[in-house]
Amino acid sequence: MKQTPFIAVEGAIGAGKTTLATMLAQEMNISIIKEIVEENPFLGKFYENIDEWSFQLEMFFLCNRYKQLEDTGLQYIANHKPVISDYHIYKNLIFSERTLKGVQRDKYRQIYHLLTDDLPKPDIILYIRADLETLLYRIKKRERTFEQSMDTAYLEQLILDYEEAMASIAINEPSTQIITIDGNLIDFVENKEHFAQIASDLKELIHERIQHT
Structure with a gap:
């Protein structure tokens, strides 16, 4: 067990992964790995036509996340430096299993395992669980143009997939270790006490894991 933990924050689209990861990185004075989202050139096209652009979209995300986590292993974990990420590499399978079909899905699975099976995995996952109404509210609030026309059925299925x-x-x-945060009741952005509790629980968990190393 590593004494300098690798922490990931996960949840469906709109859950607040990047926001929470950023806040925790600042609070704990540790490095953060943020996934590339808006830079994906296929994202807007994907939401307009999922079947046409899903393979390009998923491959772009997979290759970028692979490179980020490969660097994470070399730069942080190997040098005993704690780090927090706003995703778990497994999310590639969550999305691709829903968006890809047939031969493309089979090929993607093979490439995914080839690239990721030996990548570092998080010691702790903070999983933000939220229902459809909460996610839609947060998606609307952050005003990403390409997300505003998202099919709610797709998002609802994504909640189950997560x-x-x-x-x-x-x-x-x-x-x-997976720690579930109720995103419907806990507002770590607007409520300082909510965030303080999350940070305190995480620090205590890290301390316990180190003690048992």
């Missing part, structure tokens, strides 16, 4: 994904990670990555 629940299944966290259950799968819990089984297949037993050394990873």
Whole structure:
């Protein structure tokens, strides 16, 4: 078990992953890895025509996240430096299993495992669970143009997919500890006490893990 933890924040679109990861990185004075989103040249086209642009979109995300996490292993974990990320690499499967079909999905799975099986995995995942109404509110509030026309059925299915994904990670990555945050009740942006509690719980968990190393 590593004494300098790798922490990931996860949740469906609009859950507040990047916001929480950024706040925790500042609070704990640790480095942060942020996924590339708006820089993806296929994102707008994807939301207009999922079937046409899903493979290009997913491959762009996979290659960028692979490179980021490869660098994370070299720059932080190997040098015993704690780091927090606003995603878990598993999210590539969450999305691709929903957007890709047939031969493309099979090819993507093969490439995914080839690239990611030996990448560093988080010691702790903060999973922000939120319902459709909460996610839609936050998506509207952050005003990303390409997200405003998102199919609500797609987002609703994504919520279920994330629940299944966290259950799968819990089984297949037993050394990873998953902490669930109720995004419907906990507002870590507007409520300082809510954020302080999350930060305190995380620090205590890290301390406990170090003590048992």
